[in-house]
Amino acid sequence: MSGAVNIDVNGAPRFPLRWRWTMLVGFAVAAAVLVLALVILDMERDAWLESQESQAEILVSRLGDELKIPMLSGSAAEVDVIVRSFLQTVPAVLAVHVQYVDGKNQQFGGAVLDTAMLKQIRQTKHITRLADNDLWFAKRIVYGGTKIGSVAVRYSEKAWESLAERLVTRMFWAASLVIVLASMLVYWVAGQMSRPMELLAAAAARVAGGDYSVRLAVEGNDEVSDATSQFNSMVDELAHKEEIRDVFGKYLNPKLVSEVFSGGSAHVEDSSQEVTVLFADMVGFTSFSESAEPAEIVEVLNKHFEVFHRIIDYFDGHVDKYIGDAVMAVFNHPNEDAKHERHAVMAGLAMTVACHKLGILRQSGEAISFRVGLNRGNVIVGSIGAAERLEYTVIGDTVNVASRMGGLGEGGEVVLSRATYEHLGAGFGFESIGEKNVKGVTDEIECGRVTVIDEAIQRKISHAVALAFDLTLPSDVRLIIGDINT
Numbered sequence: 001m002s003g004a005v006n007i008d009v010n011g012a013p014r015f016p017l018r019w020r021w022t023m024l025v026g027f028a029v030a031a032a033v034l035v036l037a038l039v040i041l042d043m044e045r046d047a048w049l050e051s052q053e054s055q056a057e058i059l060v061s062r063l064g065d066e067l068k069i070p071m072l073s074g075s076a077a078e079v080d081v082i083v084r085s086f087l088q089t090v091p092a093v094l095a096v097h098v099q100y101v102d103g104k105n106q107q108f109g110g111a112v113l114d115t116a117m118l119k120q121i122r123q124t125k126h127i128t129r130l131a132d133n134d135l136w137f138a139k140r141i142v143y144g145g146t147k148i149g150s151v152a153v154r155y156s157e158k159a160w161e162s163l164a165e166r167l168v169t170r171m172f173w174a175a176s177l178v179i180v181l182a183s184m185l186v187y188w189v190a191g192q193m194s195r196p197m198e199l200l201a202a203a204a205a206r207v208a209g210g211d212y213s214v215r216l217a218v219e220g221n222d223e224v225s226d227a228t229s230q231f232n233s234m235v236d237e238l239a240h241k242e243e244i245r246d247v248f249g250k251y252l253n254p255k256l257v258s259e260v261f262s263g264g265s266a267h268v269e270d271s272s273q274e275v276t277v278l279f280a281d282m283v284g285f286t287s288f289s290e291s292a293e294p295a296e297i298v299e300v301l302n303k304h305f306e307v308f309h310r311i312i313d314y315f316d317g318h319v320d321k322y323i324g325d326a327v328m329a330v331f332n333h334p335n336e337d338a339k340h341e342r343h344a345v346m347a348g349l350a351m352t353v354a355c356h357k358l359g360i361l362r363q364s365g366e367a368i369s370f371r372v373g374l375n376r377g378n379v380i381v382g383s384i385g386a387a388e389r390l391e392y393t394v395i396g397d398t399v400n401v402a403s404r405m406g407g408l409g410e411g412g413e414v415v416l417s418r419a420t421y422e423h424l425g426a427g428f429g430f431e432s433i434g435e436k437n438v439k440g441v442t443d444e445i446e447c448g449r450v451t452v453i454d455e456a457i458q459r460k461i462s463h464a465v466a467l468a469f470d471l472t473l474p475s476d477v478r479l480i481i482g483d484i485n486t
Contacts, residue, residue, distance in 0.1 A: 212239035281326035369411025427454030
């Protein structure tokens with residue numbers, strides 16, 4: 001991955017594993033360095049304070065010895081000279097406080113002691129650091145076993161501040177170097193660990209898109225290699241399942257196939273539905289089958305049915321079955337289509353044009369043609385047959401009438417009832433062939449040939465025929481073209 005942040009399929013930002021590990025280790029190292037720095041600073045300050053206390057004991061003791069005689073004689077001037085000389089000699093000292101046994105005080109420097117600290121000075125016997133944030137060290141001055149006063153000296157913390165600044169600077173650069181090196185190492189290691197997962201995710205996306213040819217190389221002997229091996233096995237199963245789906249889809253209703261492969265079983269209830277049924281059968285098939293070889297018969301039928309299937313599919317219909325030399329198609333089942341009558345007629349007309357375009361001749365020189373008949377109405381949708389062998393199809397008078405309509409016309413014609421024609425909408429013509437007795441129907445039915453009177457519809461039919469002959473397209477051309485409800 002090229003960046004730290006990516007966008008997943010839902011549009012939410014996500015962070016790759018390698019960056020998560022890098023940030024986690026970086027924060028951990030930074031926290032560890034910070035804690036270590038605080039510990040080191042605390043230890044260094046304690047050591048520095050011990051050093052200051054040792055120096056203070058020497059210097060304060062020396063100052064106290066020098067102040068004994070002046071303080072005993074009560075000479076404040078001499079005390080002043082000695083203390084100021086001491087301040088000039090020891091730059092680290094900021095202030096000195098001299099307290100006489102009678103309670104008199106002399107203050108040198110800017111720092112001032114409060115009452116509590118003054119009381120603490122009077123009580124101290126040995127060199128002591130006063131309970132204050134500043135570095136005050138105090139000592140009692142004794143001459144001949146008699147207390148004559150006390151002296152307190154305040155030391156500067158600039159030396160510690162300078163030392164602490166140097167320590168912090170060095171630890172900062174050392175910590176930065178450690179964090180950078182550790183982050184680089186972790187990023188590389190995490191990248192090596194997450195790369196198989198990234199490849200697995202990319203391969204899974206390809207499989208989700210329908211590409212079952214992807215396979216991943218199995219390397220190592222760990223959890224990642226196990227996941228990769230299982231992924232390859234899963235893709236093999238999915239590819240095999242898709243192959244079976246395609247094979248069954250050529251023989252069974254796609255709705256059944258989809259339900260079986262999606263849910264493991266088909267739950268199809270018998271129902272009544274309004275559809276348009278289309279039949280197309282070859283004119284003079286009996287004589288053709290008698291004069292032609294079986295292989296030639298099969299080849300001719302398959303050439304026509306291949307084109308017919310694409311046309312029917314383009315107009316959102318479904319090939320229900322092939323019956324010898326005839327094809328039966330249903331519109332508005334299983335694909336819902338509010339204009340199924342219109343699309344069924346367009347498909348029938350396109351089939352007659354495609355048959356003419358194929359131009360296959362009999363041995364007699366006569367062109368092979370198909371008759372097309374269709375009818376609209378309610379049918380029973382259900383599974384017909386025995387328990388061992390079922391066929392999911394449509395049955396009823398509507399199907400029977402559609403079959404009979406094809407027999408009323410000649411080759412290259414689409415015949416339908418006037419009742420069906422009235423549902424087509426604008427753009428079609430009706431050439432009546434009179435009222436006909438249809439087997440199985442009590443009343444006569446007015447029938448006729450349907451024609452196209454709208455140029456846009458004719459272009460749509462020509463377009464469908466052209467696509468049907470383009471074998472480079474998938475068989476489900478309807479998915480390529482998109483909505484044909486125009």
